[in-house]
Amino acid sequence: MADDTFLLPPLPERACLGVIAPAGPPRDGTLDRVVPLIERLGFRAKLFPGCHGPAFLGHLAADDGRRLADLHEALDDPHVDAVIGLRGGYGCLRLLDRIDRALLRRSRKPLIGYSDLTALHALRQQLGIAGWHAPMPASDWHKGDAGWADAVALADRLRRGLRVGDSLGPALAPHPLNRGSAPVRGMLSGGNLAVLVALLGTPFMPDLRGAVLFLEDIGEDPYKIDRLLCQLRLAGALDEIAGLLLGSFTDADPPDEVLADYFGDLGIPVLAGWPSGHTTPHLPLPIGVAVTLDPGERTLRA
Template identity: 85%
Template sequence: MPAHACLGVIAPAGPPREGTLEQAVPMIERLGFRAKVFPGCGGPSFLGHLAASDERRLADLHEALCDPTVDAVIGLRGGYGCTRLLDRIDRAVLRRFPKPLIGYSDLTALLALRQQLGLAGWHAPMPASDWHKGEGGWADAVALADRLRSGLRAGDALGPALAPHPLHRGRAPVRGVLSGGNLAVLVALLGTPFMPDLSGAILFLEDVGEDPYKIDRLLCQLRLSGALDGLAGALLGSFTDGDAPDAVLADYFGELGIPVLAGWPSGHTSPNLPLPIGIAVTMDPVARTVSA
């Protein structure tokens, strides 16, 4: 992105927690960008768990994309609400203004829709979810800003080589479109027109607050739907605020016979490195790296 690029801040999902909205613009400016906050970020909230009405949140998304002063669009935070917008989003606007979309968690749904249109986005930390959380949260914001400024070139590493992990599988590099995001949100797209095609994909998954039996139920639904058939590989991020689901993950992904890397530093924790959803990447299970 150009120097002093403008980030359009929208709240397509949940309302910001008290005191976090006020920090968004100063943090964006501290990173060297300009900020434009769209009205839905300030509410009024709807149904108690949505940042604003569906109409307001949808309008903010469309307006941020169409606004010539906005270079990229970033979600204020996750929560829930993006799936309520999917069938109302103007795909012509998405195609006409293919600006970077930045966010994760509930924004997995928006990234999936864009991927269907051949548009990439950044699975990355957001101002009111992450950036304000001490040194780690701010380091993640800086890492995102550095990536936005530098762009992504063929061969660029998406993160450091991983430490050995008992879930690692595979002996040769594989290449596929990086897909996925939050496991629960992705599973909620099954049976809808908005579930991305995972054939030949490298599937990235992370989640928060889900104990192993819930991870089991979600992965079972993916398996029964056929969504796990034909994967090129799996990249497993953080699974936090619940008992470690390693045994469940090993049970599902071990039997697929595909390369697997686990412990990738992205998800509802820190570090939360930006990942380009919707572009082809190479995963090397021996070097334990992922690159563009």
């Protein structure tokens, strides 16, 4: 049963989404669609300059200074209600040690995005600021009916906000990787596995003690998933997690045997097959919010 305590407040009517490109550049033809897609959802849009480039080093939407300035300006702009990433790729890691933490604390605007934006969510979570792991306009929303359905579902969630007790999705079908039957509650942490592992040994790695750890990835063969998980294990990052939520692992051979080898005997609840990540459907997940994972009912609630 939901109560009236908002964990992530609803956006106002006709909210303005500030679009930034903290990671990779938009692919050809996708940028022109972004504002019409946002407006079609009933929001207003403000594109910050880095979305238009010029690209830097071939794989960054703009140079570090421009991408950092866009993030700061979006957070500080009184007309922007939430900040959304244009797409993923790579680049957020390069900004972490230069982000204005005082501005983050003061602004507390929701950040919407996933993939490489896992790094930004990790920093914000350290400061007690939640955000949405969710599909982004230049990489996901334009992908046919399924991509648009994900955009509509995200807009609905942004308008409703998130309260204690809210369901984060329907009950899942049984999955061979599921473990346990008793519910567990912990801070929802993580996101993209490769990006999370890149944070190990830095001041920006989230504290996973007592957390419900969410993992997803794309284009990583099973042996690479093995290596990434082994690095997490050797670093002690898995020692005290309370539960595990496994999302999609796409565009490579399924890593189920590897996942079972690492997580089958941890003695913690595991809920697998959650529809979030580089996939459709892609349900929004509130990173930095306490959630209840129930492997018996195969559900997730705030």
